[in-house]
Amino acid sequence: MDVLTIPAQAVCNSILQQAFKENIPISPMKLQKLLYFTYRDYLKKTNQLLFSERFAAWPYGPVLPSIYDEFKSFHGKPITKFAKNADGSASIISSTASGAQGVVYSIANVWQKYKYMSGIELSALTHQEGTAWYKAHASHAPLLDLDAIKEEAVV
Numbered sequence: 001m002d003v004l005t006i007p008a009q010a011v012c013n014s015i016l017q018q019a020f021k022e023n024i025p026i027s028p029m030k031l032q033k034l035l036y037f038t039y040r041d042y043l044k045k046t047n048q049l050l051f052s053e054r055f056a057a058w059p060y061g062p063v064l065p066s067i068y069d070e071f072k073s074f075h076g077k078p079i080t081k082f083a084k085n086a087d088g089s090a091s092i093i094s095s096t097a098s099g100a101q102g103v104v105y106s107i108a109n110v111w112q113k114y115k116y117m118s119g120i121e122l123s124a125l126t127h128q129e130g131t132a133w134y135k136a137h138a139s140h141a142p143l144l145d146l147d148a149i150k151e152e153a154v155v
Contacts, residue, residue, distance in 0.1 A: 006103060008051045008064050009083035010091040011035060012071075014104070016082055017092055018111050025078035028071040029060060029119030033126060034110055036062040040132075041106040043150050050103065055144040057136035060119075061126035062144055076119075125155050 015034050019026040026034070042050045055062035070083045082090035095104045114122060126133045132148035135141075 006051055006093060006100070007091060008035065008053055008067055009070065009085070010093050011038060011050065011103065011107065012067055013082045013090055014093045014107050015111065016079060018107070018115070019079075022115070024115050027076050027078060027119045028068070028074050029076070030117075030122060031071060031079060031119075032063050032067060033061060033119060033122035034114060035064065035067060036126065037110045037114060037122075038103075038106050040149050040152060040154075041110055042103060043146070044154075045106065046102055047150075049146070050106075054146075055132075055149075056142060057133055057144055061123045062133050128155060 012031055012035055015031060015038065016026060018024075036055060039050045039055070042048070053064050053066060056065055067083075071079055074080075082092075084090055093100050093103055093107070095101065117125075125131075127137075128134065130153065132144040132152050135148050136144045
């Protein structure tokens with residue numbers, strides 16, 4: 001599968017931008033699940049990986065360790081800042097950027113569907129029987145299988 005070269009942090013920042021704009025609180029757990037659902041949506045629609053980092057099968061569902069590290073200081077509280085690049089800037093995906101329309105659509109699609117759910121509610125969705133997380137957890141695999149993500153039913 002091909003990989004789109006958008007950093008996961010830019011996808012997170014684009015999700016956070018919507019949350020800040022609509023004044024909807026978003027905890028680190030909720031951000032992880034929205035990121036996962038965006039990744040899944042994009043993969044299903046394009047047969048491309050949104051970014052190269054793989055989701056780990058952690059106890060509360062799929063997690064990108066780099067994103068966990070970025071926002072862990074918020075614990076269960078709402079995130080109040082964007083992820084920063086090495087130079088201190090924050091990247092957000094522009095709908096006018098070449099090749100970004102599919103990503104922007106996936107972010108908007110996932111945001112509209114799940115924005116009012118809590119991190120715990122979203123985690124419960126990832127734990128349903130047959131999900132990629134469920135399969136990885138059951139087989140003690142550290143990472144979610146890409147084909148299992150692609151085949152996952154959308155709930």
